[in-house]
Amino acid sequence: xxxxxxxxxxQKLLKEKKLDxxxxxxxxxxxxxxxxxxxxxxxxxxxxxxxxxxxxxxxIAEMEAPMVKKAKIFKENEVYxxxxxxxxxxxxKEKLTEKGDSPRIAINYVDDLYKGGEETINYLLxxxxxxxxxxxxxxxxxxxxxxxxxxxxxxxxxxIKLHKKAAExxxxxxxxxxEHIKPGVTEAEIAAEADYIMKKYGAEPGFDTIVAAGPNxxxxxxxxxxxxxxxxxxxxxxxxxxxxxxxxxxxxxVYLGDNPSEKIKHMYSVVKExxxxxxxxxxxxxxxxxxxxTARDYIYxxxxxxxxxxxxxxxxxxxxxxxxxPAFTEKEKSKRALIKLEPGMIMTVEPGVYIQKIxxxxxxxxxxxxxxxxxxxxxxxxxxxxx
Numbered sequence: 150x151x152x153x154x155x156x157x158x159x160q161k162l163l164k165e166k167k168l169d170x171x172x173x174x175x176x177x178x179x180x181x182x183x184x185x186x187x188x189x190x191x192x193x194x195x196x197x198x199x200x201x202x203x204x205x206x207x208x209i210a211e212m213e214a215p216m217v218k219k220a221k222i223f224k225e226n227e228v229y230x231x232x233x234x235x236x237x238x239x240x241x242k243e244k245l246t247e248k249g250d251s252p253r254i255a256i257n258y259v260d261d262l263y264k265g266g267e268e269t270i271n272y273l274l275x276x277x278x279x280x281x282x283x284x285x286x287x288x289x290x291x292x293x294x295x296x297x298x299x300x301x302x303x304x305x306x307x308x309i310k311l312h313k314k315a316a317e318x319x320x321x322x323x324x325x326x327x328e329h330i331k332p333g334v335t336e337a338e339i340a341a342e343a344d345y346i347m348k349k350y351g352a353e354p355g356f357d358t359i360v361a362a363g364p365n366x367x368x369x370x371x372x373x374x375x376x377x378x379x380x381x382x383x384x385x386x387x388x389x390x391x392x393x394x395x396x397x398x399x400x401x402x403v404y405l406g407d408n409p410s411e412k413i414k415h416m417y418s419v420v421k422e423x424x425x426x427x428x429x430x431x432x433x434x435x436x437x438x439x440x441x442x443t444a445r446d447y448i449y450x451x452x453x454x455x456x457x458x459x460x461x462x463x464x465x466x467x468x469x470x471x472x473x474x475p476a477f478t479e480k481e482k483s484k485r486a487l488i489k490l491e492p493g494m495i496m497t498v499e500p501g502v503y504i505q506k507i508x509x510x511x512x513x514x515x516x517x518x519x520x521x522x523x524x525x526x527x528x529x530x531x532x533x534x535x536x
Contacts, residue, residue: 152187163199166296171199171255171293178192181394200247255292256273257270257297267298267473312395312467318350322347323386326339356470357373361373362405366402378405385511399515400529401512409535419448426444427440433492434489436487438478438480448502461482463496477498493517
């Protein structure tokens, strides 16, 4: 959906919920909704005000106003600039009180954050909130969570096309990266090769590329380092290209050498089968926890436990690597595990097994929920690649 159509949809939702405004106030790329709506990244402090009816508006520093105008989502007369903090404050006061002194304003935070999750909505900083309470002291501020869930959880055809392009670039990047794996090369060098390809094809890394080699592969969120890759070791590569604000997420596990141990071969085969079974279960109407249970039951039945598989089976993906929507996790661990899948949702499926001092295996694909079942948007290898 175009950003202008997003604005129209937001206005419809605001009216339904009897809200007066959706407000984004941010700086230094702290809120992903700003570039998603504006069509460009802005670093200076700025505000996006979308009323329930009438024209939206942006207040931004003079140096970045031309970028917003060039994106052609906001009209020329909807883009305002400021020279001083007072200009910014007065703009907010004027816009946010157009409907009266006690407006109902949706802002980007989450109710029940620790139990419900949805961190990728929770972007308004406390300092900004305190300023807003001074600027509009009688305002009733509410969470924009429901509005953003409606906007982001289910992707339309245009967004699915962008995700497919991001996935295509991600596959190019990982294939290029593994060509450079050899003894003595560092994890950081392999990550750089992947990042280069993403940028070469018009994208950027959607998150820090993970290259975890040898014993480091036993840590699911290993920080890519200058560790030198050794012969006869597992290497996990977790990466995702962000293309026009849409992020893919894929993980390959490869082996440098000719003789993986029986333990490593067993780890890979179990994870791959769990991955395949979980994907096969993806369809509309199923609750998210059931996908996790499909993968988890298979892994546990084949000799592993929660100690070796300590993360969820997958998550929604979209404009953020961890998007809003269902979570493929155990149902007692998150309310999001109870959400039913709908056509248009894009989820990762990424079971793993990790054993300290030996290594880890994670296999991850992006999966689109379709009307009749699912479509795999990325494709990991059927067998363990030996380099």
